Amino acid sequence: MTAAPATAHPGHPGRQWTATWATANIAAAPDPFGGVNWADGFENQSLRQVVRISRGGSEVRVRLSNVYGTGPLRLTGATIGRTAEGASIVPGSLRPVLFAGKRSTVVPAGRQVASDAVRLRVAPLERLTVTFYFAKRTGPATFHPFALATSYRAAGNHLRDGSAGSYTETSQSWYYLSGIDVSGRHGGAVVAFGDSITDGSFSTPDANNRYPDELAERLVAAHCDKGVVNAGIGGNRVLTDSPGFGDRAIARFGRDALGQPGVRTVIVLEGINDIGLGVGPDSKAVTAEELIAGHRKLIRAAHARGVTMVGATILPFAGVTYPGYYTEDGEKVRDAVNQWIRTSGEYDEVADFDRALADPADPDRLNPAYDGGDGLHPNDAGMRVMAETIDLDEL
Structure with missing residues (x-):
């Protein structure tokens, strides 16, 4: 759809x-x-x-x-x-x-x-x-x-x-x-686009501790006149529509990200659900090439509008508690997509959430200090680290 x-x-x-x-x-x-x-x-x-x-x-x-x-x-x-x-x-x-x-x-x-x-x-x-x-x-x-x-x-x-x-x-x-929306001259809006991690799952309810909220606080403290809006949807995937979890990212990007008034920059954190849940009606295993092609569609659409794109690396998930979500093949896909985000130069800037939140003893797992409890979603402290990982000058 x-x-x-x-x-x-x-x-x-x-x-x-x-x-x-x-x-x-x-x-x-x-x-x-x-x-x-x-x-x-x-x-x-x-x-x-x-x-x-x-x-x-x-x-x-x-x-x-x-x-x-x-x-x-x-x-x-x-x-x-x-x-x-x-x-x-x-x-x-x-x-x-x-x-x-x-x-x-x-x-x-x-x-x-x-x-x-x-x-x-x-x-x-x-x-x-x-x-x-x-x-x-x-x-x-x-x-x-x-x-x-x-x-x-x-x-x-x-x-x-x-x-x-x-x-x-x-x-x-x-x-x-x-x-x-607010009126007046502003430095534009930053859109955080993604899945449940961007949406703030496992952060404290009614506390505004999602990573885009923390990023907004950093920008205000730095007297940087930019808005920050959250376009995350829990369970969202890059390539596949999901009932209850929204249209695929490549379908909703124009409205939810590029359609925001004053948008200047988009931070993209998407792909872990394609890896963990598969793609298409049969939930077949996704390849790195398929995921990268999806990200490229987002980049092309944003660049056509003169919007800066920040690629966020996909967080570790080897300790996830959902049966069947983690596989060794899926880990290889995550590694390949993250390597492309870091080194290809196709994104204008990179936010390396993967390295910032990885367990030093096992980089394929979320640092226990930042684990919201399911091995996949960061807690409040992890959300804060994600916001601190972003170079404000990149925005």
Whole structure:
């Protein structure tokens, strides 16, 4: 399946927008781990979602996605404000979000829209709360599972309710929300593109310790005026679509990476799931040549847009706890792809996550100090090391 095209209402013409937060969405699917999942949609319900932005600005806009919808998405209203605690809003910060001057909008199936500019001055690394109200049945939701962030749901219209009292249900996914942009002159956006490791799996929920979050903190500390957005999807593969884990990387790259407003640089960390799970409907073993060819497609697409590409080496996985995921042949593929990333010069720059997180006693395994518990995903400390591995000048 090829990713559906996406279009965006420009909001107010003449403004320069830069992505300050984003997520990569998938089609509605059950939670494979049995978590709370509202992907079947909403009706007469308010949905409140908390995100942490990377860059500040004098105005914001919200992007809403129905890319995987089966019919038109009717949004009755939306608000944005500064986050207090949980589902509560900082008093005096709540603002209505308009679409072409109206409080409601309809997003056609297969599309996404951007709101008008909202006058709300925001600071780097500030938490914002976006609330949607859907009066009528939405149908299956375009959403992002495994957000590692708490979203809230209330019965009825609580768009302008600054308190948390009505928001009694929670989920660890984002729904329909695809991005937040800030206006003004900025140094562009860095997109972290990848699978569950980029997505932040096994980092602490609600703590914003994913490696792109840590990278954003480094850039702010260095007074570097760039946004950082996370386009990781758990279970994602370069060459194969996966129900519940998103379109293949080569299909979604144009929307999820190159489609981000103000994108200047993309960091690509993809391939371990092709190695561990195989490719194609029969899950046949992937070759290094096939994976490299997939990466080359991403590079060509980015360079055609003048976007810098940073290739991240694939992390060690010999200690993975998932049966059948690691094989000696798969290790050879990983080694070959990493060698190509390091030495071919086809990526503009290299982030050598493999060497930074490898066990000194066994380079094919994740360093125990950075292991989130399954031999594959880094913990908070490992996420921090990944961010520190990136040379800020490369961005």
